[in-house]
Amino acid sequence: MDVQPDRFAAAADGARIRYRQEGRGPVVVFTHGLGSHLEAWEQTVATFRDRYTVLTWDVRGFGDSARRADTMAPETWAADLTAVLDEVGADDAVIGGISMGGVVSQRFALDFPERTRALILVSTSSEVNERAAAGWNARADVVERDGLAQALAPTGPALSYGKEYRERxxxxxxxxxxxxxxxxxxxxxxxxxxxxxxxxxxxxxxxITCPTLILQGLEDALTPPGGSVIMSRRIPGSRLAMLENCGHAIPTERPDEFHAEVEAFLADVA
Structure with a gap:
């Protein structure tokens, strides 16, 4: 696909937030997961840009957005997204995200409901239990002490992908x-x-009263299916789609099914 020029929005504190805008039509935002960047959505952008204005962006701290470790918080990330929407002149949008991006999307919908036309939550959760919290903090400790390679290389693939995809x-x-x-x-x-x-x-x-689609891999070891079940029961009228033989990285592992689910949802709400 053609690489679009990078653009930058200014957050409330002046931080530069990188984004790309492609296509025409209703605005749909896709937010990447922890450690990723906007390029992760290239296949999704190519799928939808002929019918929608697709916005992808680097969450603060990642990619080519400002790196300010002391300002990393879901509330800040959600506010940063408003700066991107303001920059492109969008009053509202379908807000989607995977994993950490799903956390950002939930926070955005809670803080800015008037700007959330619909919600797409992929491989994410609305809460972190004590065991999972300990795991996240332990990973942070390893990164700070030994570096990213020591934290990611041993366990990253097992957590991020289903068995079938890992083997192939x-x-x-x-x-x-x-x-x-x-x-x-x-x-x-x-x-x-x-x-x-x-x-x-x-x-x-x-x-949250906007239409909501929740996508979950049944083999997701990072954000297990129970979290999506909880979200589907709490968000009124939400749709839940469970994908068999699929882990955490749904758009990578099962792109055709992912895009079909999103396409059907967007046809109803965008």
Whole structure:
């Protein structure tokens, strides 16, 4: 696909937030996960840009957006997204995200309901239990002490992909893991781990009234299916789609099914 020029929006504190805008039509935002960047959505952008204005962006601390470890928080990330929408002149949008991006999307819908036309939550959760929180904080400790390679190389693939995909795509997974290590700032990565370790939005989900699609891989070891079930029960009228033989990285592991689910949802709400 053609590479679009990078653009930057100015956040409330002056931080530069990188984004790309492609296509025409209703605005749909896709937010990447922890340690990733806007390029992760290239296949999704190519799928939808002929019918929608697709916005992808680098969450603060990642990619080419400002790297300020002391400002990493879901509330800040959600506010940063308003700056991107303001920059492109969008009053509202369909807000989507995977993993940490799903946390950002929930926070955005809670803080800016008037700007949330609909919600797409992929491989994410509204709360982190004590065991998971300990895992996130332990990962942050390893990153701060030993660096990203020590934190990601041993367990990253097992957590991020389902068994079938891991067995068939070992080279691609190794390349993606190396890219994550090379492109990330250790301090920002660790700060993001700590930021997502104590989220608890479950009690507030009933206030989300916009149409919501929830996508979950049944083999997801990073954000297990129970979290999506909780969200689907708390968000009124939400749709839940469970994908068999699929792990955490749904758009990578099952792109055709992912795009079909999103396409059907957008046809109803965008």
């Amino acid at each position: 795509h070992t080279d691609e997974i190794a390349e993606a893991t190396l890219l994550t290590i090379e492109r990330n700032d250790a301090a920002c990565y660790a700060a993001a781990c700590r930021a997502v370790s104590d989220i608890d939005y479950t009690a507030d989900l009933a206030t």
